[in-house]
Amino acid sequence: MDRSNRVSAFLMLWLLICVGASPLTMVVHTSSKVGLPAVLPCTVAYQLETAHTPHIQWQTIRDSVFERMGEELFQGEAYIDRADVPEEMLMRGNCSLFLRDVRFSDAGTYESYLVVGESSIKKRVFIQSVQLAVIDHKTIKSMKPGEELILDLYTHQAEQVIFQNNDDDTSWSVLWERGAGISKKDYPKERDDKLIFRSVTASSAGTYKVLDSQGLALSTMKVAVTEPVLVKETNTLQRHSALGKATMSMPPLSLITLFLSFHVMFFK
Numbered sequence: 683m684d685r686s687n688r689v690s691a692f693l694m695l696w697l698l699i700c701v702g703a704s705p706l707t708m709v710v711h712t713s714s715k716v717g718l719p720a721v722l723p724c725t726v727a728y729q730l731e732t733a734h735t736p737h738i739q740w741q742t743i744r745d746s747v748f749e750r751m752g753e754e755l756f757q758g759e760a761y762i763d764r765a766d767v768p769e770e771m772l773m774r775g776n777c778s779l780f781l782r783d784v785r786f787s788d789a790g791t792y793e794s795y796l797v798v799g800e801s802s803i804k805k806r807v808f809i810q811s812v813q814l815a816v817i818d819h820k821t822i823k824s825m826k827p828g829e830e831l832i833l834d835l836y837t838h839q840a841e842q843v844i845f846q847n848n849d850d851d852t853s854w855s856v857l858w859e860r861g862a863g864i865s866k867k868d869y870p871k872e873r874d875d876k877l878i879f880r881s882v883t884a885s886s887a888g889t890y891k892v893l894d895s896q897g898l899a900l901s902t903m904k905v906a907v908t909e910p911v912l913v914k915e916t917n918t919l920q921r922h923s924a925l926g927k928a929t930m931s932m933p934p935l936s937l938i939t940l941f942l943s944f945h946v947m948f949f950k
């Protein structure tokens with residue numbers, strides 16, 4: 683055993699002790715909204731006197747996710763172009779995994795490992811376990827007639843937008859489909875992963891859902907379309923409120939929506 687071998691053996695031992703003694707051996711829980719980036723935290727005590735960056739692996743129970751060994755990197759099949767541990771961060775001992783455009787199928791437990799040793803005697807040292815939850819988007823919007831409604835698709839995973847009117851609790855209509863290329867007057871315009879609906883009316887009030895290819899809801903947006911109402915009129919309307927199912931969750935808005943639907947019914 684020459685001197686340099688002894689030094690590297692010592693370094694390896696030191697690494698094992700450092701990593702083994704790391705306080706981060708518990709599971710960390712993190713959550714991300716679907717379509718957005720996620721950072722899965724990880725730190726590794728790594729002595730940077732050596733010239734090369736640590737060799738890091740991230741995996742789930744089923745798949746390899748990401749591996750970086752110096753400039754070489756590997757991305758698992760489901761993570762192509764979406765996973766990274768930036769090298770300059772890794773140099774500073776930050777082995778956090780960056781995931782882009784998070785999918786529902788990314789939810790689960792991830793583990794990071796440090797690979798140490800020379801080719802023949804490689805050893806994997808467990809660093810960190812991270813539980814990732816992926817959640818959908820939920821928004822409530824209150825608008826005035828004539829305004830432009832912007833619906834965020836968030837991600838290229840969005841395949842379809844469906845809509846249900848407030849007065850109707852059974853049927854959903856399809857408002858948009860990816861690549862359908864329809865240019866009807868009331869078909870929404872698509873711009874930067876957003877849909878733009880021109881000039882909302884009372885009948886635009888309801889629930890909008892953005893679905894992925896599996897039919898799972900990436901986002902749900904509830905839209906109320908309200909007109910400025912005089913206080914007196916609100917009082918008279920209160921008597922009708924028993925008719926409105928949605929009254930419980932959003933009293934002032936649903937009253938106004940109710941007013942608008944009456945308005946539409948009587949003046950159509």
Ligand SMILES: *[C@@H]1O[C@H](CO)[C@@H](O)[C@H](O)[C@H]1NC(C)=O
Pocket residue numbers: 721724725771776777778
């Ligand atoms: C590692 O980098 C990520 C992303 O920049 C950051 O959020 C995190 O706080 C860093 N961790 C440490 C321990 O510095």
